Amino acid sequence: ENVLTQSPGSLSLSPGERVTLSCRASQSVTNSQLTWYQQKPGQAPRLLIYAASRRATGIPDRFSGSGSGTDFTLTISRLEPEDSAVYYCQQYGTSQYGTSVTFGGGTKVEIK
């Protein structure tokens, strides 16, 4: 199983600040099949970034993703109050053992 470790676990920042969230995989993520989601309380996760760096439809350009192999980051360039949420990374891969889909434990972002 490809274990994803997200850091930090939580952080509190002010509007307008820049934040970088980390997602580290225990094994290389095949073909950068790494996705980021945003989840607000009481809601389903929402797709933000797919294929490590491609913004999903309708996602503001203050969200960006980067990375390859085992190290990936999600950056929010200028925090807005509505960015308060938990952010999850997720990977997809295949091996001789079958399909592997795993999620990170999440990073909670609080806006002061």
Add this chain to the structure above:
Amino acid sequence: QVQLQESGPGLVKPSQTLSLTCRVSGSSISTGSYYWSWIRQFPGKGLEWIGYIHHNGNTFYNPSLKSRITVSIDTSQNQFSLNLESVTAADTAVYYCARRAGVTKGSAFDIWGQGTVVTVSS
């Protein structure tokens, strides 16, 4: 636009089978290179992929759950279903259905249902 809606009992007794259905609206479940998926979120907020199915009937399951799960599809009803056998309290979670896009879209879960709470308790 494409929407997904889960349905099923909110309370299941231990050792019984949890059965959920996801109805797809706004698009045919039989078109495109999508995989129709089940994902759950535990009370501590961790997310776990359960499995998914293609409209051709091919299924892919989480190895840790494979012995207990069946995902099926009914293209005539534009819906797909989950059966999870021999449930315990550890299966208590919010269950989501979701659409998984193809590899060119990063194999991302791009559309999610609102989720349904399932509690396993006697």
